[in-house]
Amino acid sequence: MSKRKKEVQPFWRPNFVIPAELPDIKVVRTGFIINFIAITLALCVAFFLLQREYRAYVLGHTIADMEQQIRVANADDVENLKSSEAFRSAAQYVVEVEKFYSAPLQAHTFLYSLAQIKPEDLIFNSVSLSETVVKQNGKNALAYNINITGDAKSLTVLDDFKKILEDADLLKVEGFDLQIDETLQGRDEKTGIFPYRLAISLTPRVKAAPKSGEEGGDAS
Amino acid sequence: MNHKLIRTLKEYPIAVLCAVVILVCSAAIFLRGGAALQLSAKEADLNSRIRTIDQNVKNAKGIREDVEEVELLVEQIEARLFNRDQRAVNINFFYDVEDRLGIRIANISQMPTEDALYSKGGVKELKLHSTISYNLSLNGTFQQILAFLYELHRVDPMIRVAGFQIAKGGARGSDGETLDARLRLVVLAE
Numbered sequence A: 001m002s003k004r005k006k007e008v009q010p011f012w013r014p015n016f017v018i019p020a021e022l023p024d025i026k027v028v029r030t031g032f033i034i035n036f037i038a039i040t041l042a043l044c045v046a047f048f049l050l051q052r053e054y055r056a057y058v059l060g061h062t063i064a065d066m067e068q069q070i071r072v073a074n075a076d077d078v079e080n081l082k083s084s085e086a087f088r089s090a091a092q093y094v095v096e097v098e099k100f101y102s103a104p105l106q107a108h109t110f111l112y113s114l115a116q117i118k119p120e121d122l123i124f125n126s127v128s129l130s131e132t133v134v135k136q137n138g139k140n141a142l143a144y145n146i147n148i149t150g151d152a153k154s155l156t157v158l159d160d161f162k163k164i165l166e167d168a169d170l171l172k173v174e175g176f177d178l179q180i181d182e183t184l185q186g187r188d189e190k191t192g193i194f195p196y197r198l199a200i201s202l203t204p205r206v207k208a209a210p211k212s213g214e215e216g217g218d219a220s
Numbered sequence B: 001m002n003h004k005l006i007r008t009l010k011e012y013p014i015a016v017l018c019a020v021v022i023l024v025c026s027a028a029i030f031l032r033g034g035a036a037l038q039l040s041a042k043e044a045d046l047n048s049r050i051r052t053i054d055q056n057v058k059n060a061k062g063i064r065e066d067v068e069e070v071e072l073l074v075e076q077i078e079a080r081l082f083n084r085d086q087r088a089v090n091i092n093f094f095y096d097v098e099d100r101l102g103i104r105i106a107n108i109s110q111m112p113t114e115d116a117l118y119s120k121g122g123v124k125e126l127k128l129h130s131t132i133s134y135n136l137s138l139n140g141t142f143q144q145i146l147a148f149l150y151e152l153h154r155v156d157p158m159i160r161v162a163g164f165q166i167a168k169g170g171a172r173g174s175d176g177e178t179l180d181a182r183l184r185l186v187v188l189a190e
Helices: A032-102 A107-117 A153-169 B002-011 B013-059 B062-081 B085-099 B142-154
Strands: A121-136 A139-152 A176-184 A194-204 B104-110 B130-140 B160-175 B174-190
Touching: A032 B013, A032 B062, A032 B104, A032 B174, A107 A121, A107 B085, A107 B142, A107 B160, A121 A153, A121 A194, A139 A153, A194 B062, A194 B174, B085 B104, B085 B130, B085 B142, B130 B142, B142 B160, B142 B174
Parallel strands: none
Antiparallel strands: A121 A139, A121 B160, A139 A194, A176 A194, B104 B130, B130 B174, B160 B174
16 A cells, blocks of 8 residues: 655645635535435424324214214113113012022921931931021121930931931031031930930031232241 | 524525424424324223123113013012011911911911011121011921921912921820921011
8 A cells, every 4th residue: 555645735826715605516415415304304294293183084083983873872772771770670689589598408308308317216306497697707607507306216326317417418508517416315214215416507618718828928 | 693594594495494394393293282192082982982882782682571571570579578567467378378288376476676687787688678577386297397388488478487496296196296396487578
């Protein structure tokens, strides 16, 4: 590579050149660049504005169509809502009747089934069914108590009957825990039979509370 | 200074015109921006309303027939309710059952207040109906008592046996051993 030295010549005549007056000899003229940028920006802004205005115009039309659609459908909708409300309020009566009857045991079916499964060697002296309100997780709930008293001709028959009761569908109630306690008294010397008492309780099952670890949190 | 600026501006008339256009458009965008947003929000609202109406139309398919059906059911329920004021008529109902089944009702007592279970704050609180409670004492064979309980379940008035106690009565009739039964009944009322 060779270095070209600038030739410095002494001013041998005055320089009358006015640079501002000289024609623009750049490849791309400054005026062109300024105009290009200005036109591009103006077009962008105008396009953005027009696009927004067009969208607003389309939206206006869509909204008008929708409002018309709603006006047409509104009468039917009001009627539908009235019908729905009428159905809801009428259905409340039916729901209440269902609530009134809801119980895990019905007296007639319970007694009938009890008579069906009773072993021959077991005598019933009394049978009772009652409802009690119990507190569960701070809420009131219904529990059912059944008491049976009578005489057993042999010692094993009461255990057999207890097992029958535990296995019977009669006392398998969803959402309830079954507990059967038997009390056997001393044998009657004259008759040789054993007076007994069976206490059956159906209590609403307590829902397991979520473990404290499952709730997350800082273990620091 | 001003002279120079004017000269520069005159030098680029297109750029000046574009600047004016940019300014006007920007002002329009700024001023009309809110309107566009409002329209978008309104469109979203109307869309949501139309969707709700469409959903209502779908849900309401056959609702008039359902309403008629459930209202008929309510009428039937109303007709089966005990009237609290017709005390004699209500008690007579149980004696009618007694006659039909051949059982003997020793005592009927109507409780002065509603059953706590179904009244306000009760476990089975009823809002549209009330209840009347009765304590019944009756004598009969096991079959007769069972038939009586079944009859209470089967009859038109809505009766629930809330509790009972059945014990040996000691007497022995032609049909078998007589039992004493004490029933706690709850009847749905107006």
